[in-house]
Amino acid sequence: MLQFSNNNSFNISMKDKLQKYYKTLAELKSLEGISNLLEWDQEAVMPQSSVEARADKVAIIGKLMHEKSVELDHVNLVNELSDNRDQLDPIDQRSVEVTKTELEKETKLPTEFVEEFSKNKSLSQQAWYEAKMKEDFSIFLPYLEKMFEYTKQYANYVDPTKPIYDVLLDGYEEGMTTENLKVIFSDLKNNLKEILPQIKTQPSNEVFQNKDFKKHITKELIEELTAKVGFDYSRGVLGEVHHPFETKISTNDTRINTRYSELELQTSITGAIHELGHGLYEQNIDPKYAHTSLDQGVSLGIHESQSRMLENMVGRGKAFCTYAKEVLQKYYPIYKDVSVDSLVNDLNIVKPSFIRIEADEVTYNMHIILRFETELDLLNGKLEVKDLPEYWNAKMKDLLGIVPTKVSEGCLQDVHWSMALIGYFPTYTLGNLNAGQLWNSFTTKNPNYEKEFSQGNFSSYFNYFKTNVWTHGTFHKPAELIKQVTGEELNSKYFVEYLRKKYIL
Ligand SMILES: [Zn+2]
Numbered sequence: 324m325l326q327f328s329n330n331n332s333f334n335i336s337m338k339d340k341l342q343k344y345y346k347t348l349a350e351l352k353s354l355e356g357i358s359n360l361l362e363w364d365q366e367a368v369m370p371q372s373s374v375e376a377r378a379d380k381v382a383i384i385g386k387l388m389h390e391k392s393v394e395l396d397h398v399n400l401v402n403e404l405s406d407n408r409d410q411l412d413p414i415d416q417r418s419v420e421v422t423k424t425e426l427e428k429e430t431k432l433p434t435e436f437v438e439e440f441s442k443n444k445s446l447s448q449q450a451w452y453e454a455k456m457k458e459d460f461s462i463f464l465p466y467l468e469k470m471f472e473y474t475k476q477y478a479n480y481v482d483p484t485k486p487i488y489d490v491l492l493d494g495y496e497e498g499m500t501t502e503n504l505k506v507i508f509s510d511l512k513n514n515l516k517e518i519l520p521q522i523k524t525q526p527s528n529e530v531f532q533n534k535d536f537k538k539h540i541t542k543e544l545i546e547e548l549t550a551k552v553g554f555d556y557s558r559g560v561l562g563e564v565h566h567p568f569e570t571k572i573s574t575n576d577t578r579i580n581t582r583y584s585e586l587e588l589q590t591s592i593t594g595a596i597h598e599l600g601h602g603l604y605e606q607n608i609d610p611k612y613a614h615t616s617l618d619q620g621v622s623l624g625i626h627e628s629q630s631r632m633l634e635n636m637v638g639r640g641k642a643f644c645t646y647a648k649e650v651l652q653k654y655y656p657i658y659k660d661v662s663v664d665s666l667v668n669d670l671n672i673v674k675p676s677f678i679r680i681e682a683d684e685v686t687y688n689m690h691i692i693l694r695f696e697t698e699l700d701l702l703n704g705k706l707e708v709k710d711l712p713e714y715w716n717a718k719m720k721d722l723l724g725i726v727p728t729k730v731s732e733g734c735l736q737d738v739h740w741s742m743a744l745i746g747y748f749p750t751y752t753l754g755n756l757n758a759g760q761l762w763n764s765f766t767t768k769n770p771n772y773e774k775e776f777s778q779g780n781f782s783s784y785f786n787y788f789k790t791n792v793w794t795h796g797t798f799h800k801p802a803e804l805i806k807q808v809t810g811e812e813l814n815s816k817y818f819v820e821y822l823r824k825k826y827i828l
Contacts, residue, residue: 337410344404345614347397348422351388352618356572358384363578365445366564378445385441386434393430401426417798418615425616428494431480440473444742451741452565460712460730463741468708470743471701477743487702491746495623496753497800501699504749507815508692511752514819515688522673522685522826528665531589534657538563538583544654545581545595548647552633553785554579554599555606566738567594567680569601569630574613577605588655589670590681592647596638600630603785607793617797623747625801627754628761629792635684636762636821637784639670642776649779673826675723677732685822688755689722694737694748702745757805759818761792764809 361381369377391397404411404419411419447466454463478490485493488501546561562580569579579598583591604620612618620626637643644666651666652658673683679690697718700706706714715734716726727733739747766772769783776784791808805813 337404337407340400340404341411341415344397344400344419344422347391347394347400348418348616349614351392352573354384354388354391356576358388359570360572363562363570363572363580365448366566366568367562367580371449374445374449378442378449381445382438382442386438389429389432389434389437392426393434398426398430414612414615414617414798418612418617421616421797424497428481432477433480436476436480440477440743443469443473447743448738448741451735451738455731455735458729458731460735463735464709467711467740470740471708471745474743474745475702488699488746492749495747495750497622498802499624499749499753504695507756508695508749508752511688511756511815511819512692514815515685518819518822518827519673519685524672524674524826525668527669527672528661530658530661530665530669531587533586534588534655536583536585536588536591536655538585540654541583541588541591544650545592547650547654548592549579549595549599549602551646551650551779552596552599552603552637552781554602558606559602561595567598569598569605571605571619574608574610574618577602593634593638593670594680597630597634600633601626603633603788604629604793607789608796609794612796612798619797621795621797621799621804622801623750624753624757625792625804627751628757629754629788631684631751631754632758632762636758637776637781639667639684640773640776641667642773644670645777646779671825675725677719677725677727678736680736684755685826686723688752691748691752693718693722698745698748753813756813756815756818757801759815759821760805760809760811760813761788762821763817 358381361377361384365374365377365381401419401423404415405423408416408419443466447463447470450466451463454460474491475487478485478487481490486501492499492501492504542561542563546556549561550556558575559577559579562578563583564580565582567581569577571577579595579602581591581595581598601620604626608618608620620629641663645663648658648661648663648666651661671683673685675686675689676682679687679694682690693715697706697711697715700714701708701711711734712730719733720726739745765784765787769787772783775781792804795804799807802813805811
Protein backbone atom coordinates (compact mmCIF):
# COMPACT_ATOMS: atom_id res chain seq x y z
CA MET A 324 0.00 0.00 0.00
CA LEU A 325 2.76 2.39 1.00
CA GLN A 326 4.59 1.79 -2.23
CA PHE A 327 1.39 2.34 -4.21
CA SER A 328 0.73 5.62 -2.45
CA ASN A 329 4.30 6.81 -3.11
CA ASN A 330 3.83 6.17 -6.78
CA ASN A 331 0.40 7.71 -6.82
CA SER A 332 1.42 10.58 -9.08
CA PHE A 333 2.31 8.14 -11.83
CA ASN A 334 -1.22 6.79 -11.80
CA ILE A 335 -3.06 10.04 -12.05
CA SER A 336 -4.80 10.10 -15.40
CA MET A 337 -4.63 13.04 -17.79
CA LYS A 338 -8.22 13.80 -16.82
CA ASP A 339 -7.27 14.26 -13.18
CA LYS A 340 -4.29 16.37 -14.14
CA LEU A 341 -6.50 18.59 -16.25
CA GLN A 342 -8.94 18.91 -13.37
CA LYS A 343 -6.14 19.96 -11.05
CA TYR A 344 -4.88 22.48 -13.64
CA TYR A 345 -8.35 23.99 -14.07
CA LYS A 346 -8.83 24.18 -10.28
CA THR A 347 -5.70 26.34 -9.94
CA LEU A 348 -6.75 28.34 -12.99
CA ALA A 349 -10.14 29.04 -11.36
CA GLU A 350 -8.41 30.31 -8.22
CA LEU A 351 -6.11 32.51 -10.30
CA LYS A 352 -9.07 33.86 -12.27
CA SER A 353 -10.83 34.73 -8.99
CA LEU A 354 -7.78 36.62 -7.76
CA GLU A 355 -7.57 38.44 -11.08
CA GLY A 356 -11.25 39.36 -10.79
CA ILE A 357 -10.64 40.75 -7.28
CA SER A 358 -7.69 42.76 -8.55
CA ASN A 359 -9.76 44.13 -11.46
CA LEU A 360 -12.57 45.00 -9.07
CA LEU A 361 -10.20 46.89 -6.75
CA GLU A 362 -8.82 48.80 -9.70
CA TRP A 363 -12.28 49.59 -11.07
CA ASP A 364 -13.36 50.78 -7.63
CA GLN A 365 -10.25 52.95 -7.36
CA GLU A 366 -11.12 54.69 -10.64
CA ALA A 367 -14.89 54.88 -10.18
CA VAL A 368 -15.80 55.09 -6.50
CA MET A 369 -12.92 55.15 -4.00
CA PRO A 370 -12.30 58.34 -1.96
CA GLN A 371 -8.91 59.84 -2.85
CA SER A 372 -7.56 59.68 0.71
CA SER A 373 -7.71 55.88 0.58
CA VAL A 374 -5.03 55.63 -2.07
CA GLU A 375 -2.17 54.27 0.07
CA ALA A 376 -4.32 51.65 1.79
CA ARG A 377 -5.61 50.59 -1.62
CA ALA A 378 -2.07 50.33 -2.98
CA ASP A 379 -1.29 47.85 -0.16
CA LYS A 380 -4.34 45.75 -1.02
CA VAL A 381 -3.62 45.73 -4.75
CA ALA A 382 -0.01 44.75 -3.99
CA ILE A 383 -1.06 41.81 -1.80
CA ILE A 384 -3.41 40.45 -4.45
CA GLY A 385 -0.66 40.85 -7.05
CA LYS A 386 1.72 38.94 -4.80
CA LEU A 387 -0.79 36.13 -4.17
CA MET A 388 -1.47 35.80 -7.89
CA HIS A 389 2.19 35.64 -8.69
CA GLU A 390 2.98 33.11 -5.94
CA LYS A 391 0.04 30.91 -6.87
CA SER A 392 0.86 30.90 -10.56
CA VAL A 393 4.53 30.01 -10.06
CA GLU A 394 3.95 27.25 -7.45
CA LEU A 395 6.17 24.38 -8.48
CA ASP A 396 3.30 21.85 -8.59
CA HIS A 397 1.32 24.05 -10.93
CA VAL A 398 4.30 24.86 -13.16
CA ASN A 399 5.22 21.16 -13.41
CA LEU A 400 1.63 20.24 -14.16
CA VAL A 401 1.36 22.82 -16.96
CA ASN A 402 4.65 21.63 -18.44
CA GLU A 403 3.55 18.02 -18.22
CA LEU A 404 0.22 18.76 -19.89
CA SER A 405 2.03 20.73 -22.56
CA ASP A 406 4.46 17.85 -23.19
CA ASN A 407 1.47 15.51 -23.64
CA ARG A 408 -0.65 17.94 -25.64
CA ASP A 409 -1.39 15.28 -28.28
CA GLN A 410 -3.68 13.62 -25.75
CA LEU A 411 -5.68 16.82 -25.11
CA ASP A 412 -8.65 18.12 -27.07
CA PRO A 413 -8.08 21.39 -28.97
CA ILE A 414 -9.63 23.65 -26.29
CA ASP A 415 -7.55 22.17 -23.46
CA GLN A 416 -4.51 22.25 -25.71
CA ARG A 417 -4.86 25.95 -26.46
CA SER A 418 -5.70 26.79 -22.83
CA VAL A 419 -2.53 25.05 -21.66
CA GLU A 420 -0.53 26.81 -24.38
CA VAL A 421 -1.80 30.25 -23.28
CA THR A 422 -1.14 29.48 -19.60
CA LYS A 423 2.34 28.20 -20.41
CA THR A 424 3.23 31.35 -22.34
CA GLU A 425 2.09 33.54 -19.44
CA LEU A 426 3.86 31.33 -16.92
CA GLU A 427 7.13 31.48 -18.76
CA LYS A 428 7.09 35.24 -18.16
CA GLU A 429 5.86 34.99 -14.54
CA THR A 430 8.39 32.38 -13.47
CA LYS A 431 11.19 34.70 -14.51
CA LEU A 432 10.01 37.55 -12.27
CA PRO A 433 11.20 37.55 -8.61
CA THR A 434 8.28 37.85 -6.14
CA GLU A 435 9.77 40.97 -4.48
CA PHE A 436 9.99 42.66 -7.87
CA VAL A 437 6.36 41.89 -8.68
CA GLU A 438 5.20 43.22 -5.31
CA GLU A 439 7.26 46.39 -5.47
CA PHE A 440 6.26 47.08 -9.08
CA SER A 441 2.60 46.57 -8.30
CA LYS A 442 2.64 48.91 -5.28
CA ASN A 443 4.53 51.60 -7.18
CA LYS A 444 2.04 51.43 -10.04
CA SER A 445 -0.77 52.38 -7.67
CA LEU A 446 1.21 55.28 -6.19
CA SER A 447 2.32 56.38 -9.61
CA GLN A 448 -1.27 56.52 -10.87
CA GLN A 449 -2.20 58.79 -7.99
CA ALA A 450 0.83 61.04 -8.62
CA TRP A 451 -0.10 61.25 -12.29
CA TYR A 452 -3.62 62.32 -11.41
CA GLU A 453 -2.39 65.00 -8.99
CA ALA A 454 0.23 66.27 -11.45
CA LYS A 455 -2.37 66.50 -14.19
CA MET A 456 -4.85 68.35 -11.98
CA LYS A 457 -2.17 70.79 -10.80
CA GLU A 458 -0.56 71.14 -14.26
CA ASP A 459 2.76 70.24 -12.64
CA PHE A 460 4.88 67.63 -14.40
CA SER A 461 7.47 67.63 -11.57
CA ILE A 462 4.98 65.84 -9.24
CA PHE A 463 4.84 62.89 -11.64
CA LEU A 464 8.47 62.95 -12.83
CA PRO A 465 10.07 60.67 -10.16
CA TYR A 466 7.23 58.14 -10.51
CA LEU A 467 7.42 58.11 -14.30
CA GLU A 468 11.19 57.60 -14.14
CA LYS A 469 10.52 54.61 -11.88
CA MET A 470 7.89 53.19 -14.25
CA PHE A 471 10.34 53.22 -17.15
CA GLU A 472 13.09 51.73 -14.96
CA TYR A 473 10.80 48.95 -13.72
CA THR A 474 9.68 48.30 -17.28
CA LYS A 475 13.27 47.87 -18.46
CA GLN A 476 13.91 45.48 -15.55
CA TYR A 477 10.72 43.59 -16.41
CA ALA A 478 11.79 43.14 -20.04
CA ASN A 479 15.24 42.01 -18.92
CA TYR A 480 13.79 39.39 -16.60
CA VAL A 481 11.42 38.09 -19.29
CA ASP A 482 13.90 37.87 -22.16
CA PRO A 483 17.29 39.60 -21.94
CA THR A 484 18.16 38.44 -25.47
CA LYS A 485 15.40 40.45 -27.14
CA PRO A 486 15.13 44.22 -27.63
CA ILE A 487 13.12 45.67 -24.70
CA TYR A 488 10.34 46.97 -26.93
CA ASP A 489 9.90 43.60 -28.62
CA VAL A 490 9.35 41.96 -25.23
CA LEU A 491 6.76 44.60 -24.29
CA LEU A 492 4.93 44.39 -27.63
CA ASP A 493 4.77 40.62 -27.46
CA GLY A 494 2.84 40.92 -24.20
CA TYR A 495 0.03 42.79 -25.95
CA GLU A 496 0.20 41.51 -29.52
CA GLU A 497 1.73 38.04 -29.81
CA GLY A 498 4.39 37.90 -32.50
CA MET A 499 4.53 41.63 -33.25
CA THR A 500 8.01 43.18 -33.45
CA THR A 501 9.37 46.72 -33.35
CA GLU A 502 10.73 46.40 -36.88
CA ASN A 503 7.33 45.24 -38.18
CA LEU A 504 5.61 48.14 -36.50
CA LYS A 505 8.09 50.66 -37.85
CA VAL A 506 7.23 49.48 -41.37
CA ILE A 507 3.46 49.53 -40.80
CA PHE A 508 3.51 52.92 -39.07
CA SER A 509 5.75 54.60 -41.60
CA ASP A 510 3.46 53.37 -44.41
CA LEU A 511 0.44 54.70 -42.55
CA LYS A 512 2.18 58.00 -41.73
CA ASN A 513 2.90 58.54 -45.44
CA ASN A 514 -0.72 57.83 -46.37
CA LEU A 515 -2.02 60.12 -43.62
CA LYS A 516 0.29 62.92 -44.72
CA GLU A 517 -1.18 62.59 -48.19
CA ILE A 518 -4.80 62.29 -47.05
CA LEU A 519 -4.92 64.96 -44.33
CA PRO A 520 -4.45 68.08 -46.49
CA GLN A 521 -7.18 66.85 -48.86
CA ILE A 522 -9.81 66.58 -46.14
CA LYS A 523 -12.09 69.58 -45.98
CA THR A 524 -14.67 69.15 -43.23
CA GLN A 525 -17.22 71.80 -42.28
CA PRO A 526 -16.90 73.67 -38.99
CA SER A 527 -18.84 72.37 -36.00
CA ASN A 528 -22.53 73.20 -35.59
CA GLU A 529 -21.89 72.84 -31.85
CA VAL A 530 -24.84 70.46 -31.48
CA PHE A 531 -23.06 68.67 -28.65
CA GLN A 532 -21.94 71.83 -26.80
CA ASN A 533 -23.19 73.92 -23.87
CA LYS A 534 -26.64 72.51 -23.53
CA ASP A 535 -26.66 72.03 -19.75
CA PHE A 536 -26.47 68.25 -19.86
CA LYS A 537 -27.40 66.35 -16.69
CA LYS A 538 -25.31 63.37 -15.67
CA HIS A 539 -28.24 61.15 -14.67
CA ILE A 540 -30.09 61.86 -17.92
CA THR A 541 -27.02 61.27 -20.09
CA LYS A 542 -26.41 58.01 -18.24
CA GLU A 543 -29.93 56.75 -19.04
CA LEU A 544 -29.55 57.82 -22.66
CA ILE A 545 -26.28 55.90 -22.96
CA GLU A 546 -27.77 52.84 -21.28
CA GLU A 547 -30.57 52.80 -23.85
CA LEU A 548 -28.18 53.15 -26.83
CA THR A 549 -25.74 50.54 -25.57
CA ALA A 550 -28.47 48.05 -24.68
CA LYS A 551 -29.94 48.46 -28.17
CA VAL A 552 -26.64 47.54 -29.79
CA GLY A 553 -26.48 44.49 -27.54
CA PHE A 554 -24.86 45.16 -24.14
CA ASP A 555 -26.44 42.81 -21.60
CA TYR A 556 -27.11 44.84 -18.45
CA SER A 557 -28.03 41.72 -16.51
CA ARG A 558 -24.33 40.81 -16.84
CA GLY A 559 -22.78 44.27 -16.98
CA VAL A 560 -22.57 47.77 -15.54
CA LEU A 561 -22.03 51.29 -16.90
CA GLY A 562 -19.68 53.14 -14.52
CA GLU A 563 -18.29 56.66 -14.32
CA VAL A 564 -14.53 57.21 -14.39
CA HIS A 565 -12.10 59.97 -15.22
CA HIS A 566 -10.48 58.04 -18.07
CA PRO A 567 -12.88 55.59 -19.78
CA PHE A 568 -12.01 51.87 -19.87
CA GLU A 569 -13.64 48.44 -19.84
CA THR A 570 -12.88 45.67 -17.38
CA LYS A 571 -14.09 42.17 -16.67
CA ILE A 572 -14.56 40.98 -13.07
CA SER A 573 -15.90 37.57 -14.09
CA THR A 574 -17.68 35.87 -16.99
CA ASN A 575 -20.99 37.48 -15.96
CA ASP A 576 -19.66 40.84 -14.80
CA THR A 577 -18.31 43.15 -17.51
CA ARG A 578 -17.96 46.85 -16.73
CA ILE A 579 -17.91 49.60 -19.32
CA ASN A 580 -17.21 53.14 -18.17
CA THR A 581 -17.47 56.67 -19.46
CA ARG A 582 -17.15 60.23 -18.16
CA TYR A 583 -19.75 62.97 -18.03
CA SER A 584 -19.72 66.69 -18.64
CA GLU A 585 -22.56 69.18 -18.20
CA LEU A 586 -21.20 71.29 -21.04
CA GLU A 587 -20.56 68.70 -23.67
CA LEU A 588 -22.25 65.46 -24.71
CA GLN A 589 -20.17 63.96 -27.50
CA THR A 590 -17.30 62.50 -25.48
CA SER A 591 -19.66 60.84 -22.97
CA ILE A 592 -21.45 59.04 -25.79
CA THR A 593 -18.53 58.18 -28.08
CA GLY A 594 -16.47 57.11 -25.06
CA ALA A 595 -19.26 54.79 -23.94
CA ILE A 596 -19.70 53.35 -27.44
CA HIS A 597 -15.97 52.69 -27.66
CA GLU A 598 -16.00 50.80 -24.35
CA LEU A 599 -19.17 49.04 -25.47
CA GLY A 600 -17.15 47.49 -28.30
CA HIS A 601 -14.76 46.02 -25.73
CA GLY A 602 -17.67 44.99 -23.52
CA LEU A 603 -19.57 43.18 -26.28
CA TYR A 604 -16.44 41.18 -27.09
CA GLU A 605 -16.01 40.07 -23.46
CA GLN A 606 -19.70 39.39 -22.87
CA ASN A 607 -20.04 37.16 -25.93
CA ILE A 608 -17.20 34.70 -25.61
CA ASP A 609 -18.48 31.14 -25.83
CA PRO A 610 -19.43 29.98 -22.29
CA LYS A 611 -17.60 26.71 -22.96
CA TYR A 612 -14.36 28.66 -22.51
CA ALA A 613 -15.39 30.14 -19.12
CA HIS A 614 -13.20 27.79 -17.04
CA THR A 615 -10.22 28.00 -19.42
CA SER A 616 -7.64 30.68 -20.15
CA LEU A 617 -9.48 31.41 -23.42
CA ASP A 618 -12.25 33.44 -21.73
CA GLN A 619 -10.89 36.81 -22.88
CA GLY A 620 -10.29 38.75 -26.07
CA VAL A 621 -7.29 37.37 -27.94
CA SER A 622 -5.11 40.48 -28.17
CA LEU A 623 -5.25 44.22 -27.67
CA GLY A 624 -5.10 44.83 -31.42
CA ILE A 625 -8.19 42.68 -31.97
CA HIS A 626 -9.89 44.14 -28.89
CA GLU A 627 -9.29 47.66 -30.14
CA SER A 628 -10.65 46.75 -33.55
CA GLN A 629 -13.97 45.94 -31.89
CA SER A 630 -14.11 49.20 -29.92
CA ARG A 631 -12.90 51.48 -32.68
CA MET A 632 -15.08 49.88 -35.37
CA LEU A 633 -18.14 50.40 -33.17
CA GLU A 634 -17.14 53.93 -32.19
CA ASN A 635 -16.05 55.19 -35.61
CA MET A 636 -17.40 53.07 -38.44
CA VAL A 637 -20.77 52.40 -36.81
CA GLY A 638 -21.26 55.16 -34.21
CA ARG A 639 -20.12 58.09 -36.37
CA GLY A 640 -21.93 56.82 -39.46
CA LYS A 641 -25.11 58.39 -40.85
CA ALA A 642 -27.21 55.26 -40.32
CA PHE A 643 -26.42 55.05 -36.61
CA CYS A 644 -26.96 58.80 -36.19
CA THR A 645 -30.40 58.54 -37.81
CA TYR A 646 -31.39 56.14 -35.06
CA ALA A 647 -29.47 57.94 -32.30
CA LYS A 648 -31.18 61.26 -33.05
CA GLU A 649 -34.51 59.70 -32.00
CA VAL A 650 -32.99 58.59 -28.70
CA LEU A 651 -31.23 61.95 -28.16
CA GLN A 652 -34.43 63.93 -28.57
CA LYS A 653 -36.28 61.63 -26.21
CA TYR A 654 -33.88 62.55 -23.40
CA TYR A 655 -32.97 66.07 -24.53
CA PRO A 656 -35.88 67.63 -26.48
CA ILE A 657 -33.55 70.33 -27.89
CA TYR A 658 -32.42 67.69 -30.41
CA LYS A 659 -35.80 67.84 -32.14
CA ASP A 660 -34.50 70.80 -34.13
CA VAL A 661 -31.11 69.29 -34.91
CA SER A 662 -30.69 67.52 -38.25
CA VAL A 663 -29.05 64.12 -38.66
CA ASP A 664 -26.57 65.77 -41.03
CA SER A 665 -25.54 68.18 -38.27
CA LEU A 666 -24.92 65.28 -35.91
CA VAL A 667 -22.90 63.42 -38.54
CA ASN A 668 -20.94 66.56 -39.36
CA ASP A 669 -20.05 67.28 -35.74
CA LEU A 670 -19.04 63.69 -35.08
CA ASN A 671 -16.68 63.65 -38.06
CA ILE A 672 -14.74 66.89 -37.96
CA VAL A 673 -11.14 66.24 -38.90
CA LYS A 674 -8.87 68.72 -37.19
CA PRO A 675 -5.57 68.35 -35.34
CA SER A 676 -6.17 68.52 -31.58
CA PHE A 677 -4.25 67.95 -28.36
CA ILE A 678 -6.21 65.19 -26.64
CA ARG A 679 -5.84 61.69 -28.07
CA ILE A 680 -9.15 60.32 -26.81
CA GLU A 681 -10.99 63.28 -28.34
CA ALA A 682 -9.14 63.12 -31.67
CA ASP A 683 -10.90 62.32 -34.93
CA GLU A 684 -10.28 58.93 -36.48
CA VAL A 685 -7.79 60.30 -39.04
CA THR A 686 -5.45 62.41 -36.88
CA TYR A 687 -5.83 59.88 -34.03
CA ASN A 688 -3.17 57.71 -35.60
CA MET A 689 -0.66 60.59 -35.48
CA HIS A 690 -1.19 60.66 -31.69
CA ILE A 691 -0.27 56.98 -31.58
CA ILE A 692 2.77 57.41 -33.81
CA LEU A 693 3.90 60.22 -31.46
CA ARG A 694 3.64 57.92 -28.41
CA PHE A 695 5.31 55.01 -30.21
CA GLU A 696 8.31 57.15 -31.18
CA THR A 697 8.46 58.71 -27.68
CA GLU A 698 8.47 55.32 -25.95
CA LEU A 699 11.26 54.05 -28.19
CA ASP A 700 13.39 57.14 -27.50
CA LEU A 701 12.77 56.91 -23.73
CA LEU A 702 13.73 53.23 -23.68
CA ASN A 703 16.81 53.50 -25.88
CA GLY A 704 18.15 56.50 -23.94
CA LYS A 705 17.77 59.10 -26.68
CA LEU A 706 15.37 60.96 -24.40
CA GLU A 707 15.42 61.53 -20.63
CA VAL A 708 12.13 61.51 -18.76
CA LYS A 709 12.75 65.00 -17.37
CA ASP A 710 12.80 66.40 -20.92
CA LEU A 711 9.52 64.78 -21.89
CA PRO A 712 7.24 67.87 -21.90
CA GLU A 713 9.44 69.80 -24.37
CA TYR A 714 10.08 66.72 -26.50
CA TRP A 715 6.35 66.01 -26.63
CA ASN A 716 5.53 69.53 -27.76
CA ALA A 717 8.13 69.40 -30.52
CA LYS A 718 6.80 66.08 -31.82
CA MET A 719 3.24 67.38 -31.70
CA LYS A 720 4.30 70.34 -33.81
CA ASP A 721 5.99 68.04 -36.30
CA LEU A 722 3.14 65.53 -36.67
CA LEU A 723 0.05 67.68 -36.19
CA GLY A 724 1.29 71.25 -36.49
CA ILE A 725 0.06 72.32 -33.04
CA VAL A 726 1.73 72.89 -29.64
CA PRO A 727 -0.04 72.34 -26.30
CA THR A 728 0.27 75.07 -23.66
CA LYS A 729 -0.58 72.83 -20.67
CA VAL A 730 0.88 69.47 -19.63
CA SER A 731 -2.65 68.14 -19.08
CA GLU A 732 -3.11 68.62 -22.83
CA GLY A 733 0.37 67.31 -23.55
CA CYS A 734 2.39 64.50 -22.05
CA LEU A 735 0.20 64.09 -18.92
CA GLN A 736 -3.06 63.43 -20.73
CA ASP A 737 -2.96 59.61 -20.67
CA VAL A 738 -3.05 57.32 -17.63
CA HIS A 739 -1.12 54.52 -19.42
CA TRP A 740 2.49 55.31 -18.53
CA SER A 741 1.58 55.79 -14.86
CA MET A 742 0.49 52.14 -14.91
CA ALA A 743 3.62 51.06 -16.81
CA LEU A 744 1.54 50.29 -19.90
CA ILE A 745 4.44 50.87 -22.27
CA GLY A 746 4.28 49.31 -25.74
CA TYR A 747 0.50 49.40 -25.40
CA PHE A 748 -0.37 52.48 -27.48
CA PRO A 749 0.53 50.93 -30.87
CA THR A 750 -2.26 48.39 -30.37
CA TYR A 751 -4.79 51.23 -30.80
CA THR A 752 -3.62 51.86 -34.34
CA LEU A 753 -3.32 48.12 -35.01
CA GLY A 754 -6.94 48.12 -33.86
CA ASN A 755 -7.81 50.67 -36.55
CA LEU A 756 -6.15 48.57 -39.24
CA ASN A 757 -7.91 45.39 -38.07
CA ALA A 758 -11.17 47.36 -37.88
CA GLY A 759 -10.82 48.62 -41.45
CA GLN A 760 -10.33 45.09 -42.71
CA LEU A 761 -13.14 43.56 -40.61
CA TRP A 762 -15.55 46.40 -41.47
CA ASN A 763 -14.93 45.79 -45.17
CA SER A 764 -15.74 42.14 -44.66
CA PHE A 765 -18.95 42.88 -42.69
CA THR A 766 -20.30 45.52 -45.10
CA THR A 767 -19.56 43.35 -48.14
CA LYS A 768 -21.55 40.47 -46.67
CA ASN A 769 -24.33 42.65 -45.20
CA PRO A 770 -25.25 45.19 -47.89
CA ASN A 771 -28.45 46.26 -46.04
CA TYR A 772 -26.71 47.31 -42.88
CA GLU A 773 -27.36 51.05 -43.32
CA LYS A 774 -31.12 50.62 -43.51
CA GLU A 775 -31.10 48.30 -40.50
CA PHE A 776 -28.88 50.55 -38.36
CA SER A 777 -31.01 53.62 -39.10
CA GLN A 778 -34.01 51.72 -37.70
CA GLY A 779 -32.12 50.78 -34.53
CA ASN A 780 -31.64 47.19 -35.66
CA PHE A 781 -28.07 46.05 -35.00
CA SER A 782 -28.66 42.31 -35.12
CA SER A 783 -26.67 41.77 -38.34
CA TYR A 784 -23.67 43.48 -36.78
CA PHE A 785 -24.08 41.74 -33.43
CA ASN A 786 -24.47 38.30 -35.00
CA TYR A 787 -21.67 38.73 -37.54
CA PHE A 788 -19.10 39.68 -34.92
CA LYS A 789 -20.44 37.33 -32.28
CA THR A 790 -20.08 34.41 -34.70
CA ASN A 791 -16.82 35.42 -36.33
CA VAL A 792 -14.85 37.16 -33.59
CA TRP A 793 -16.30 37.41 -30.06
CA THR A 794 -17.33 33.82 -29.47
CA HIS A 795 -13.81 32.52 -30.15
CA GLY A 796 -12.20 34.30 -27.18
CA THR A 797 -8.50 33.49 -27.24
CA PHE A 798 -8.93 30.23 -29.17
CA HIS A 799 -7.43 31.56 -32.42
CA LYS A 800 -4.26 33.64 -32.53
CA PRO A 801 -4.83 37.24 -33.77
CA ALA A 802 -3.24 36.71 -37.19
CA GLU A 803 -5.20 33.45 -37.70
CA LEU A 804 -8.48 35.12 -36.73
CA ILE A 805 -8.09 38.01 -39.18
CA LYS A 806 -7.16 35.64 -41.97
CA GLN A 807 -10.09 33.38 -41.14
CA VAL A 808 -12.68 36.19 -41.16
CA THR A 809 -11.36 38.38 -44.00
CA GLY A 810 -9.41 35.92 -46.10
CA GLU A 811 -6.30 38.13 -45.95
CA GLU A 812 -3.31 38.86 -43.72
CA LEU A 813 -3.50 42.10 -41.72
CA ASN A 814 -2.77 45.12 -43.92
CA SER A 815 -3.48 48.86 -43.88
CA LYS A 816 -5.17 48.93 -47.30
CA TYR A 817 -8.77 48.71 -46.08
CA PHE A 818 -8.40 51.30 -43.34
CA VAL A 819 -6.79 53.79 -45.73
CA GLU A 820 -9.49 53.03 -48.34
CA TYR A 821 -12.18 53.57 -45.73
CA LEU A 822 -10.73 56.99 -44.84
CA ARG A 823 -10.44 58.03 -48.48
CA LYS A 824 -13.98 56.94 -49.27
CA LYS A 825 -15.46 58.66 -46.22
CA TYR A 826 -13.57 61.96 -46.32
CA ILE A 827 -12.26 62.56 -49.83
CA LEU A 828 -14.19 60.77 -52.57
ZN1 LIG B 1 -10.21 50.78 -26.24
